[in-house]
Amino acid sequence: MVRRVSSRVYLALVFLFLYAPIAVLMIFSFNSARSRGVWGGFTLDWYAQLFRDRQIMSSLYYTIACAVLASVFATVLGTVAAIGLSGMRGLPRALTAQLVYLPMINPDIVMGLSLMLLFISIKIPLGFLSMLLAHITFCLPFVILSVLPKLKQTQAELYDAALDLGATPLVAYGKVIIPQIRPGIITGFLLAFTMSIDDFVVSFFTTGNGVTNVAITIYAMARRGMNPKINALLTIMFAGVIFLLFIANRRTADAKTRR
Amino acid sequence: MRKKLLNGPYLAWMLIFAILPLFIVVWYALTAEIGGERSFSAGSLARVFEPIYLRVLWRSLKLAAVSTLLCFFFGYPVALILTSRQFKRRTILVVLIVLPMWMNFLARTYAWLTLLEKNGVINSVLSFLHLPALSILYTDAAVVLGMVYNFLPFMILPIYSVLYKIDHSLIEAAEDLGATPLVTFRRVIFPQSLAGALSGVIMVFMPAMTTFVIPRLLGGGQYTLIGNLIEQQFLTTYDWGFGSALSLFLMALLLVTGALLMRSRGDGEGGLW
Numbered sequence: 001m002v003r004r005v006s007s008r009v010y011l012a013l014v015f016l017f018l019y020a021p022i023a024v025l026m027i028f029s030f031n032s033a034r035s036r037g038v039w040g041g042f043t044l045d046w047y048a049q050l051f052r053d054r055q056i057m058s059s060l061y062y063t064i065a066c067a068v069l070a071s072v073f074a075t076v077l078g079t080v081a082a083i084g085l086s087g088m089r090g091l092p093r094a095l096t097a098q099l100v101y102l103p104m105i106n107p108d109i110v111m112g113l114s115l116m117l118l119f120i121s122i123k124i125p126l127g128f129l130s131m132l133l134a135h136i137t138f139c140l141p142f143v144i145l146s147v148l149p150k151l152k153q154t155q156a157e158l159y160d161a162a163l164d165l166g167a168t169p170l171v172a173y174g175k176v177i178i179p180q181i182r183p184g185i186i187t188g189f190l191l192a193f194t195m196s197i198d199d200f201v202v203s204f205f206t207t208g209n210g211v212t213n214v215a216i217t218i219y220a221m222a223r224r225g226m227n228p229k230i231n232a233l234l235t236i237m238f239a240g241v242i243f244l245l246f247i248a249n250r251r252t253a254d255a256k257t258r259r
Numbered sequence: 260m261r262k263k264l265l266n267g268p269y270l271a272w273m274l275i276f277a278i279l280p281l282f283i284v285v286w287y288a289l290t291a292e293i294g295g296e297r298s299f300s301a302g303s304l305a306r307v308f309e310p311i312y313l314r315v316l317w318r319s320l321k322l323a324a325v326s327t328l329l330c331f332f333f334g335y336p337v338a339l340i341l342t343s344r345q346f347k348r349r350t351i352l353v354v355l356i357v358l359p360m361w362m363n364f365l366a367r368t369y370a371w372l373t374l375l376e377k378n379g380v381i382n383s384v385l386s387f388l389h390l391p392a393l394s395i396l397y398t399d400a401a402v403v404l405g406m407v408y409n410f411l412p413f414m415i416l417p418i419y420s421v422l423y424k425i426d427h428s429l430i431e432a433a434e435d436l437g438a439t440p441l442v443t444f445r446r447v448i449f450p451q452s453l454a455g456a457l458s459g460v461i462m463v464f465m466p467a468m469t470t471f472v473i474p475r476l477l478g479g480g481q482y483t484l485i486g487n488l489i490e491q492q493f494l495t496t497y498d499w500g501f502g503s504a505l506s507l508f509l510m511a512l513l514l515v516t517g518a519l520l521m522r523s524r525g526d527g528e529g530g531l532w
Contacts, residue, residue, distance in 0.1 A: 007340045011352070014337050017408065018359050021370035024380060025362070028373065077269055084265030096266070102277050107469035107513065109486055110506045113493050114280030117503075121283055137276040140269070200365055200472065205493070218365045222476055226369055234366050241361040245354070 022238070029231035046232040053229055056217060060233065062128060063197060063213040070135035071192035077136070078143030078192075079185055083177070085144070086151045100145070103138045111138065112205030119206065126208025134206040135196045142195060143188035150184030151177075287503035303504035312488070312505070319485040322399060323467035326406035327414075330463045331456065333407070334414035338455075339448075341415075342422040353419065356412050368405050368476050375401060375477075397479035405473040410466060414459035421455030422448070461520055465513055485509060 029047070033040025050056060085096055103111060115137070119130045154177060162172035178185075200215035207216065214233070221227055291300035306312065337356070341349055359367065374380045375396045382392045395401045425448060433443040471486030478484075485505065492502025 004345055007336075007343065007345070010336060011340050014333070014411075015355065018356070018411070020374060020380075021367045021408070022359055022362055024370045024373050025366055077272065080265050081269030084267075084269065088266070096270070099270075099273050099277070102273070105465075105517065106277075106281075107465065107509065109469050109471060109489055110284070110510055111280075113489065113502065113506060114284045115276065116493065117283045117287065117499065118276070118280040133276060137272070140272070194361065198360070198363060200363075215363055215365055218363060218369070219472070222365065222369050226366075230366065234362055238362045242358075245358075 025231050026235045026238070029228055029235045031228060034228065035225070046228040047236075050229045050232045055212075056214075056229055056233060059212045059214050059217040062131075062211055063215075066128070066132055066135055066203075066213065067193050067196035069132055070139050070196045071189050074136045074139035074143050074192045075185060075189045078140045078188060079147050079181075081140070082144045082147035082151055083173070086148065100141050102141075104141045108138075108199075108201040109205075112202040115202070116205040126206060128207070128211045131203050131207040131211065131213070134202050135199065138199070138202060139192035139195055142191040143185075146188030146191060147181055147184040150181040154180040284503045284506055287499050288507045291500055300500075303500040304507075306501055307504050307508050315483055315488055316485055318483075319468060322403055322406070322484065323464055326403050326410065326467045327460055327464045329403065329407050330411050330414040331460065334411055334459065335418055335452075335456070337415050338418035338422055338452075341419050342425075353416075356415055360412060364409055365472060365476070368409065368473055371401070371405060371408065371477060372396065375404075396477070399478075401477040402474050402484075405477040406463075406467045406470070409470075409473065410463040413462040413466075417455040417458035417462065418452055419455075421452050425451050457520055457523070461517055464516070468513060469509065 030042050030044070031039055032043035032045065085093070085100075088096060112134070115130070115134045116126070119126055119133075124130050124133075158176050158180075159172050162176045163169065167175065198215070199213075200219060203213050204216055204219070207213070212220070214237075218226065218230055221230060286297075288303055289299060289301070290297040291302050293300075341352055341356075346352060372379075375393070376382070377392070377394060377396075382394075385392055395404070429447055430443060433447045434440075438446070469486050471484065471490045474484045474487055489502050489505045489509070492498045492505065
């Protein structure tokens with residue numbers, strides 16, 4: 001009994017630790033005093049002003065554009081690569097396996113600066129394109145590592161059967177393999193999307209020309225004291241994520257009960 | 260056989276955007292600009308071993324190690340509690356551990372300033388309770404706190420996933436044979452969870468060793484860890500040769516640490532391939 005209570009208290013304290021900063025961020029998005037740490041009364045002004053702030057809106061636009069493009073592109077390239085990888089054997093496979101992990105084990109700061117050096121060397125101007133290329137690169141392993149286990153579970157005979165029945169390889173993939181690995185593709189896409197949305201370090205090094213994402217804007221503001229408008233933006237984004245999780249949870253629960 | 264061709268675009272992509280950049284770093288680390296041309300020089304690499312920079316490295320190692328240990332000591336019990344059978348809906352609790360990561364980590368780290376300030380939230384609570392004030396902002400303690408805060412889920416999740424898989428009948432057998440809960444933990448549960456703990460250690464130590472954002476935000480402006488030193492070389496002093504040499508050294512250090520830890524773990528995963 002004592003153990004049960006003490007473990008619950010401990011868990012509660014850990015959650016307090018994890019959520020205190022988030023609570024502070026959200027509460028101060030409703031604070032009418034501008035400076036942090038001083039409560040001046042409830043207001044929704046920051047939410048209204050947020051949409052009129054050019055800098056924040058443009059960084060939000062770049063963040064979302066980059067995340068959508070990077071995750072779509074990485075999902076396509078990564079899924080094709082995973083299918084190719086599953087057909088490899090021996091040494092090439094072992095080497096490629098190491099290559100897949102490379103962007104994950106490479107520290108993000110090294111990845112950012114090495115890509116920056118690359119873009120400068122091959123004369124791609126630092127800006128949206130360079131940031132997008134970098135994001136695709138670090139998104140790829142998440143897609144491949146989500147799709148590969150699903151590929152391992154697919155029944156290869158079904159693909160052969162489709163070929164025997166006269167399907168072209170492309171049709172056989174589209175109709176037989178892809179539907180079987182779809183959950184892995186979706187997981188990979190979502191992982192890639194969240195990685196891209198949250199990235200700071202790699203973007204910080206590979207962007208330029210006034211193109212910034214939300215994380216870089218926060219970093220720039222943090223030095224002078226953060227604007228409550230950012231708190232409002234983050235509160236909206238966080239609520240959005242929770243809403244999406246809730247929907248996804250409902251959908252899987254529905255699918256289960258229907259079955 | 261045509262399946263292999265599908266790898267083409269991916270391999271080309273990785274060659275250009277993952278391998279080539281590393282070679283450029285090596286090239287910058289091993290050359291120096293002399294009269295407008297870059298030529299071979301070991302100067303940048305030698306500078307890495309100057310005492311001031313070794314001190315920065317030592318400090319980074321120390322803070323990363325302390326943060327990793329703290330994550331382990333605070334995270335392990337969390338994983339253990341989550342696997343115990345007292346919660347009906349523990350998946351929700353696991354989601355709650357991950358959920359904070361969906362809010363931008365810079366903003367969350369910055370929010371600690373509001374909490375830790377002299378007249379901040381924590382000190383208001385402490386003074387209300389007539390307890391002495393806490394002033395750790397802009398010190399090592401604040402940086403360690405930031406690291407533990409950001410990386411704790413990376414420790415909890417891998418430990419949770421191995422603890423979750425432990426065959427419960429083994430634990431019951433130990434209890435039936437008269438083992439006290441402590442002995443059961445020490446002889447049955449803990450040895451089986453080591454693989455997860457090692458993944459956790461790697462996943463916390465690596466980012467803790469390379470971060471430059473946490474020391475910048477919570478350690479104040481002048482605070483330097485190896486990540487800050489590298490960032491400065493590229494974005495303030497533009498000494499790309501020295502910055503590359505530092506990155507190369509850091510990568511080598513992490514690779515060796517990672518390899519040692521993985522080896523002590525034995526078999527490795529291998530399941531995916």
